[in-house]
Amino acid sequence: MLEHLPQEIRDGLDLAQGRRARRSRLRVQLGEAVFPVLSLTEDQIVLEAAKAPRLRGIIDVFDGANHILQGLVIASEVSQGRLVCSFKRSNVVSDRPALDYVRDPDAPSGLLPRN
Incomplete structure (x- = not known):
């Protein structure tokens, strides 16, 4: 659909998406290196190809300082300046x-001492 738009508009849309990603708190951290996330779905993560290396293996995704996701990247490809990485698995x-048992919903949240 975007191929029918003039090049100036496509460039503007790419620039706007890059700005939105910089304001986003989502990021991939590999050691000391940090890469902003353009989009994140259940089975893919998209990064800027110019800033991120081709990923393979386990990656950690953060929302600010909160570690939210760990995923195993099996394939990454560059498409229109974006690095699209596919997850084999991703764990929240x-x-x-x-827990290795079912918690009873009526169980007490704690016990009081008998003092």
Whole structure:
């Protein structure tokens, strides 16, 4: 659909999307290097191709200082200046350990001592 637009408008749309990504708090961190995320879906993550290396392996996605996602990237390709990375798996990061049992919804949240 975008190929029918004049080149000036396509360039403007790309520039606007880049600005929006810089304002976004989503980022990929690889060691000390940080790369802004243009878009994130359940099975893909999109970065700027000029700023990010071709990714492969486990990556960590942050929203500001919060670690929100860990994913295994199996393929990345450059398309129209964007680095599109596909996830083999992606796990939402939790601040609590996983439970190996079903928690009773009527269970008390804590016990009081018998003092």
